[in-house]
Amino acid sequence: MSLKxxxxxxEPAAIEVLSQFVDRTPNLNLVKSFRDPLEALSxxxxxxxxxxxxxxxxxxxxxxxxxxxxxxxxxxxxxxxYSEYALESYDYNAVDYLLKPIxxxxxxVSINKAQNRLNNTGAAIPNSxxxxxxxxxxxxxxxxxxxxxxxxxxxxxxxxxxxxxTFHTTGKKVVVRLSMKDVFEVIPKEAFRQVxxxxxxxxxxxxxxxxxxxxxxxxxxxxxxxxRKETQEYFxx
Numbered sequence: 001m002s003l004k005x006x007x008x009x010x011e012p013a014a015i016e017v018l019s020q021f022v023d024r025t026p027n028l029n030l031v032k033s034f035r036d037p038l039e040a041l042s043x044x045x046x047x048x049x050x051x052x053x054x055x056x057x058x059x060x061x062x063x064x065x066x067x068x069x070x071x072x073x074x075x076x077x078x079x080x081x082y083s084e085y086a087l088e089s090y091d092y093n094a095v096d097y098l099l100k101p102i103x104x105x106x107x108x109v110s111i112n113k114a115q116n117r118l119n120n121t122g123a124a125i126p127n128s129x130x131x132x133x134x135x136x137x138x139x140x141x142x143x144x145x146x147x148x149x150x151x152x153x154x155x156x157x158x159x160x161x162x163x164x165x166t167f168h169t170t171g172k173k174v175v176v177r178l179s180m181k182d183v184f185e186v187i188p189k190e191a192f193r194q195v196x197x198x199x200x201x202x203x204x205x206x207x208x209x210x211x212x213x214x215x216x217x218x219x220x221x222x223x224x225x226x227x228r229k230e231t232q233e234y235f236x237x
Contacts, residue, residue: 003114004048007033008040008063009055009079014100018053018079021107025140026149028111037061041069049074051095051114056080067092075114105177108140108147112186115139120188139186141167141174148174152191156216158183158200168219195231196224209235 005028007018015033022030031049034040037058044052054063056078063080067073076092081100095117096110119137137152154169160180167174178186183200194200195214199221208215209232213222223231 002027002029003050003111003118004029004031005051005053006031006040006044006049007053008037008058008066009033009053010035010037010058011055014055014079017102018107021102021104024104025108025111025147027138037063037066041066044070044074050118051075051077053077053079053098057082064092075117077110077114105142108142109182109185111140116188137188137191141176141186143174143176150174152187152202153204155187155192155202156205157202157219157221158187158192160198193231193234195227196222197226199224206235 005022007015007022007030009015009018012035015035019030019033022028031047032043034043037054038061040052040054041061052074054066054076056063057080063078067076073092076094077096077098078094079098079100079102083099095114098106098110115138139150139152139155141148141150150167150169154171156168156170159166159168163177163179164175165178165180165183167176180194180197180200184192187200191203192200193203201214201216201221205216206214207217211223211228211232213220214231214235215221
């Protein structure tokens with residue numbers, strides 16, 4: 001499954017950075033990059049793209065002006081060196097807003113947001129292996145030098161340890177440098193629930209619920225005192 005994207009930026013260095021990020025990320029396909037926003041506009045009117053990274057400050061046509069012109073714009077991630085444009089960018093239903101210089105970790109957050117948006121709207125992405133149109137819920141996790149493409153269905157629970165969170169899946173563990181307050185930028189809130197200051201569980205994986213703990217497979221996970229009432233009410237409903 002490949003997410004088709006386009007980069008639009010008048011700065012060659014910015015295009016190079018984003019191009020490298022796309023190359024490092026599984027199942028992302030950079031279809032084309034543009035320094036001229038008018039050329040990009042013409043291309044987007046004639047081709048179907050899933051996601052565009054577009055700079056806000058460009059000559060002849062700003063990124064926001066470009067998005068305004070598109071009748072059915074793809075998912076949008078605005079990029080800029082100026083933080084004052086953030087609020088305005090969200091008026092155009094942008095998936096995210098990346099402030100330059102952009103780190104790869106922050107880039108992955110945008111990709112996960114885009115994937116979640118596609119999943120929630122039921123949009124389909126072409127499958128590069130068999131050309132079928134499917135909608136698979138996935139998340140991209142950076143662990144050390146590697147980026148893992150993980151199916152949301154395979155995630156059983158998340159466990160916090162210091163500045164890191166371990167994603168426990170049916171096939172492996174993936175350790176990611178991430179805070180609990182930012183984790184729901186990566187995974188969808190409707191499929192996961194925090195039950196303890198150090199644990200988030202996949203709702204569909206819970207098979208036993210007790211007052212102080214719940215069970216996923218053979219693993220017991222504590223329910224924190226502050227989460228106890230909400231957790232019980234949620235699963236009882």
